[in-house]
Structure formats: C-alpha cells, structure tokens
Amino acid sequence: MIEVSGIRVPLSKLDGTDSREKVVIRQALARRLHVRQEELGRVTRRKRSIDARKKGDIQLIFTLRAELPGGASAEKALLARLASKREGGGVRVVEAADRDFPLPLAHAPHDQGSIIVVGAGCAGLFCALSLARAGLEPLLVERGDDAARRSRVVRHHDETGELDPESNIQFGVGGAGTFSDGKLQTGTKSPFHRLVLKTFADAGAQQRILWDAKPHIGSDVLPGVVTRIIGMIEEAGGTVRCRCRLVDLDVSGGRVHAVTLRSEDPETGIVTEERMPCSKVVLACGHSARDVFELLVQRGVPMERKTFAMGVRIEHLQADIDRALYGPSAGNPVLGAAPYSLAVHLPSGRSAFSFCMCPGGYVVSAANEPGGVVTNGMSYSDRAGENANSGLLANVFPEDLPGDDVLEGVKLQRACERAAFEAGGGGFVAPAQLVGDFLHGRPSAEGGGVEPTYPRGVSWGDVSRCLPSYITETLRAAIPEMGRKLRGFDRPDAVLTGVETRSSSPVRVTRGDNLQSVGVRGLWPVGEGAGYAGGIMSAAADGLRVAEAVVADAAEELGA
Structure with a gap:
C-alpha cells in the first residue's frame, strides 16, 4: 500500500x-x-x-x-x-495493518481470582475491553449510571439544581469525557491511537474521526458510543456493574488481596456491600474521585502532588472566532466552526492557556459535590451553537501549595468551588464577569453581546474572588496577549464563568516501569485520575497500555 x-x-x-x-x-x-x-x-x-x-x-x-x-x-x-x-x-x-487488541491467552486464569477495573471512563473502558478480549473476564465497576440514565440525571440537574453526587457529568459510564464534546485530538504519541479511533468508529462515532486532524464525536453522540463499547466488553466475556463503587482496598504484605464494593439499586435505593477477593485491580477512577484518593492515602498507597490547572470558562460568539481564523471563508461548510488553541508565557514565569475548546458549544455544570460550582464545556456533533467556549487556565504548581499533605491540591480545588457556589448565590448558579471588567478589576453588573450558556444561570460579579491571586493575575496578564494572537479574544463583552478546577488531577498515584503501583503489587493506576493522561485519547491509550501489561503479567503467572 x-x-x-x-x-x-x-x-x-x-x-x-x-x-x-x-x-x-x-x-x-x-x-x-x-x-x-x-x-x-x-x-x-x-x-x-x-x-x-x-x-x-x-x-x-x-x-x-x-x-x-x-x-x-x-x-x-x-x-x-x-x-x-x-x-x-x-x-x-506502508503496511496495511494497524495495532490491535492483544490475542487471547491460551486459557483464562480462573484460579487467580478476579481482575477488577474501577471506573468506566475512557481509560477503564478501553482497559476492560482489551482484558476481556484477552480472555481475562474482568469485572468493570462504575459508581455512576449507565449512559442513558446518566443523561437523564444530568438534564434533571440542569433544570432543577438537584445534584446526584454519584451520577453526574463527572461520574457515570464514559466518564467526564462523555459530556465534554468528545475531542479526540492529543499532543501525546501512542501506537494505540489508531486503535482507539477505530473502536470509537466501530461503536457508532462518525467515520471522519479516522482522518480528521482534530476529530471529535460530540456529546449528543457519545452516550450511544460508550453504551456500545459496554456491549463489546460484555460480549467478550467481561462483566459491567453500574452504581457500584470502590469503598475499601485490602492491602497487606505489599500487594492487593481484595476490594470492598458498595452497590446501590437506583430504583429501590437498596445498598449492599461485598468484599471481593482479587489479584489485580486497575484503578481508573478519574480525576474527581476524591474519596478514592483519600482511601489510597489511608491504605498507604504511594502518591505525589503534581501540577494541575485552574481558571474559568471564556465565551465568545462563534461567528467572531470564525472570522478571526478563516476570514472571508468563515461559514464555509467544509471548514465548520473554527477551533483555537492559545498559550502565553509571561515574564512572571507563569503561563496561561486555553483548554478543551468547544466550537459552537456550551458551558456546562460539572459539579459532583454539594455546595461547589464546577464548570466545563461541551459541543454537540454539529457544533452549531452560537457561542465558542474554552477553559482559560493557569497552572498550580506543587510549590504553590502549603504543607506536605499530598491532597492539598484537592483542598484548593474544593475551596475555589465552594467560593464560586457562594458567589453565585446557591442552586449551582455560577459567578460570571465580562472580560473588560475583569481586566480592570471591577465587578460586572450585567452582560453584554455574548449571552452566557451555563445552564443553571449566572450571577454577575467578580470571578477573581473565587481563585488564588496568582491565577487571576496570570489570566489578567495573558488575555491581552491572547487577543494579539487571536483577534477579538480580549473583546470587553466576552464572558468569564467560574470556576474551572477539574482540567486534570492534582495528584499522581505513583507507578513503576511495570505500570504497577510502586508500593502495592497488583494495583495498576491508569488514566487521568491516576495522573497519567490528559484527555480522551491519552486516557484510552493509557488504558490499553496498562491492559497489555496486565495480560503479560497474567501470562507470566500462568507460565504461558
């Protein structure tokens, strides 16, 4: 070929x-x-x-x-x-063949005990699918709902402000990526990328993701896609349980022996707990599973602080972004809604950057804890919304945090989210401010030419009250620089909605060259929550990489 x-x-x-x-x-x-x-x-x-x-x-x-x-x-x-x-x-x-899932082992290691995958985000889904196709019959547990029920729960939250802490934009089949546009571009390189794209396409995503340089699926299509991947896992011999979360980890002698799982029937509300012996646990819990991080600390699993980012969502009219990037060709159906990616390195030594840019998209309520406002962005497959939005973020470095608590970054995230909840006045209303007012350090009293899309409504004021000063000072210095790179980015009536705190995990569950926890044999940290990915593609690829290591480990134990 x-x-x-x-x-x-x-x-x-x-x-x-x-x-x-x-x-x-x-x-x-x-x-x-x-x-x-x-x-x-x-x-x-x-x-x-x-x-x-x-x-x-x-x-x-x-x-x-x-x-x-x-x-x-x-x-x-x-x-x-x-x-x-x-x-x-x-x-x-070139060779026509691409990387594929590992071949099945000669026989499944039933005598080894269960292989459990915790979390059905992209890392967990692809890891479980690979393990199932290798004949290892994994159990995939997800604390949230299946995609169909989860979509209804998210709509209910948007309409009423009632939050289900176990099923929301962060938790449920497909993970946080299901409601964040489904962007499949990545700055990482992996031999698994083509396999990830092909699997999504086989599960119902548009075929164009196989060749678009900036592919996306859309948050209207993704629930069906991840549901079909669940079906692939079950068809290959895996088992999937929703409304089932990890509440304890039996670690002794430097290895995993069992997990305790708590399940809830969504119809009856009946809760049951089960201790399940196992030899291998793949931890793909996502970046918002703060209770899991606390459990790992209690059980002595090695973790470390890592750099993460926080800031706000910024919204512009998509038509203005199109004109800035495509000139007289703006609106051409071949081009579609224009995406952008911006980064500014400042004399202070800090940087600001756009993140998860959603052309023709919407700012969403991404909270999973009562009393805390979290924003994110999403687009539908047609990207036909009036506004463009992206995260406007600055890094939080480990040295910015006080003390030596490994979860200090989680504490900072939570404090900012609660400040945003209070600034919004409750009910998951979000604080918002016009760019012009933000740059001049004054609260906003009303909106302008860009209508906010956040579903719970906004309360005009001062978003800088919800973030550390080093974040707001960095953003204030960066926005005019970004306006020089992308015409109109610093327009005074662009909207800032706070706060965006979940772009990445503030911790890393330390793993060795064999991809297992450095202190606990049989525990395999994977994906964004463990600190080894930053988006759908890198998370899915990391899940496949860990699955390959688990299969090799199982084969070695079997003497294969």
Whole structure:
C-alpha cells in the first residue's frame, strides 16, 4: 500500500459533501503520482487538516493511502519512477495493518481470582475491553449510571439544581469525557491511537474521526458510543456493574488481596456491600474521585502532588472566532466552526492557556459535590451553537501549595468551588464577569453581546474572588496577549464563568516501569485520575497500555 502525504486541495474545489471530497482527492492523488485514476485501487483518507494561514487561499492538506492493483511490484516500480523525477518526497510503502487488541491467552486464569477495573471512563473502558478480549473476564465497576440514565440525571440537574453526587457529568459510564464534546485530538504519541479511533468508529462515532486532524464525536453522540463499547466488553466475556463503587482496598504484605464494593439499586435505593477477593485491580477512577484518593492515602498507597490547572470558562460568539481564523471563508461548510488553541508565557514565569475548546458549544455544570460550582464545556456533533467556549487556565504548581499533605491540591480545588457556589448565590448558579471588567478589576453588573450558556444561570460579579491571586493575575496578564494572537479574544463583552478546577488531577498515584503501583503489587493506576493522561485519547491509550501489561503479567503467572 502506498501512503502519500502533503496533498493540498484548495477549499474552492470542495462543497462540504463527502462524495465530492472523494472525487477531488482521487484526482489530486493521481496527479501527484503521475498515474491515471484507473491505475489506482481503493483510496482512503489517513489524515485531513486545514491550512488557514492565508485566509484568502485556505487549503486542505491530506495524507492518503492507495492500493495498487499490481501489488508490491507495482509499488516498487512507482517509487522508482517518482525517484527518477525527484518527486518521491512524501510517498512511501506502508503496511496495511494497524495495532490491535492483544490475542487471547491460551486459557483464562480462573484460579487467580478476579481482575477488577474501577471506573468506566475512557481509560477503564478501553482497559476492560482489551482484558476481556484477552480472555481475562474482568469485572468493570462504575459508581455512576449507565449512559442513558446518566443523561437523564444530568438534564434533571440542569433544570432543577438537584445534584446526584454519584451520577453526574463527572461520574457515570464514559466518564467526564462523555459530556465534554468528545475531542479526540492529543499532543501525546501512542501506537494505540489508531486503535482507539477505530473502536470509537466501530461503536457508532462518525467515520471522519479516522482522518480528521482534530476529530471529535460530540456529546449528543457519545452516550450511544460508550453504551456500545459496554456491549463489546460484555460480549467478550467481561462483566459491567453500574452504581457500584470502590469503598475499601485490602492491602497487606505489599500487594492487593481484595476490594470492598458498595452497590446501590437506583430504583429501590437498596445498598449492599461485598468484599471481593482479587489479584489485580486497575484503578481508573478519574480525576474527581476524591474519596478514592483519600482511601489510597489511608491504605498507604504511594502518591505525589503534581501540577494541575485552574481558571474559568471564556465565551465568545462563534461567528467572531470564525472570522478571526478563516476570514472571508468563515461559514464555509467544509471548514465548520473554527477551533483555537492559545498559550502565553509571561515574564512572571507563569503561563496561561486555553483548554478543551468547544466550537459552537456550551458551558456546562460539572459539579459532583454539594455546595461547589464546577464548570466545563461541551459541543454537540454539529457544533452549531452560537457561542465558542474554552477553559482559560493557569497552572498550580506543587510549590504553590502549603504543607506536605499530598491532597492539598484537592483542598484548593474544593475551596475555589465552594467560593464560586457562594458567589453565585446557591442552586449551582455560577459567578460570571465580562472580560473588560475583569481586566480592570471591577465587578460586572450585567452582560453584554455574548449571552452566557451555563445552564443553571449566572450571577454577575467578580470571578477573581473565587481563585488564588496568582491565577487571576496570570489570566489578567495573558488575555491581552491572547487577543494579539487571536483577534477579538480580549473583546470587553466576552464572558468569564467560574470556576474551572477539574482540567486534570492534582495528584499522581505513583507507578513503576511495570505500570504497577510502586508500593502495592497488583494495583495498576491508569488514566487521568491516576495522573497519567490528559484527555480522551491519552486516557484510552493509557488504558490499553496498562491492559497489555496486565495480560503479560497474567501470562507470566500462568507460565504461558
């Protein structure tokens, strides 16, 4: 198979339909290879990105793969012909196969005891799916609800302000990523990325995620996708329990021996507890499972502070972002709603950056504790909302925190969330402020041209009261700099909604080269909550990497 990168197609040649794009890229590939179109077999897109540096001449850049009817001999002849013309750059022969799940072990190790995966976010889902397909029959437990019931619970919270601490935007099948747009781009590299994308596509996500440079699924599509992945796990021999959470961990002699699980029937409210012997526990609890962090401290599991970030959500009109990035081509259906990514490094030594940017999206209520306001962002698959939003964050470093308590970062998050709850006046109403007022250090009394999308409503005031001064000072210095990078970012009536505190975990559950806890054999920390990922793709890839290590460990114990 031939792979060709750097194929440029002018925006003007496309009309937003997939059928037209397929025709155009086949023509472009034939020209690049100096062959007739009929000499090409099946052509597939491997990557598609947008080059908008010249707003009057926006181009799409493709990496394509093509099968040649003549097979390996035809590929070799084509490469030689291109080399003779000195036009072989960006053309190579590749293997068609991508990384796949591990092969099943010869027999399942029933005598070893249960393998339990705690948490059904992306790390837990992909880890459990991989373990199930290897024949290890894992038990996946999730403290929140299945995706369908969870969606109803989230809507109920948005409408009434009533919060279910066990099932919300943070907890439930799919984890926090289910209600945060489903962005699949990542700055990390992993051989598992293609497998993650393919699994999502097989589970019902749009096929375009397989080639878009900035793929996303959408928070309207994700509940169905993660439900189908649950079905894949069960079909492969795994078991899934919702409304079931880890409440204790039996650790002695430097290894895991059992877990205690507490289950609740959502219909009757009946609660039961069960102590379950096990030899392996994959801890994929997510960054908001603060009770789990407290349990780990009590049981002597090694943990450490890590850098995390806090700030606010910033909202602009999406049409303004489109014009700033795409110029006269703004609104073209090929381009869709424009995303941005900004970072500023300040003379103070601190930095601010955008996070989880949601084109055509909405600010959401992401609380999971009574008395604390937490914001996040999401987009639907069509990204057709009037506003753009992103996290506007600054780092909190371990040295910013007092004392030596490993959970000091959690205490800071909670204090900021409670301050935001009080500033909003209760009911999970969020404090909000206009950018112009924030920059001048004055409270806002009313909104402007950008209507806030936070579902519980906002209370205008001063969001800086809810955050440490080093965060607000960093954001005040950064916003004008970001406005110079992206026209209109610092517009005075853009909206800041507080607070965003859950972009990443403030702790890391320390693990060794074998991916197990450095102090507890049989405990495998994984994903965002354990401090080893920062988004859907990196969490899923980390789950697969840990699953591969668990399978190898099980095979070694079996003498396979």
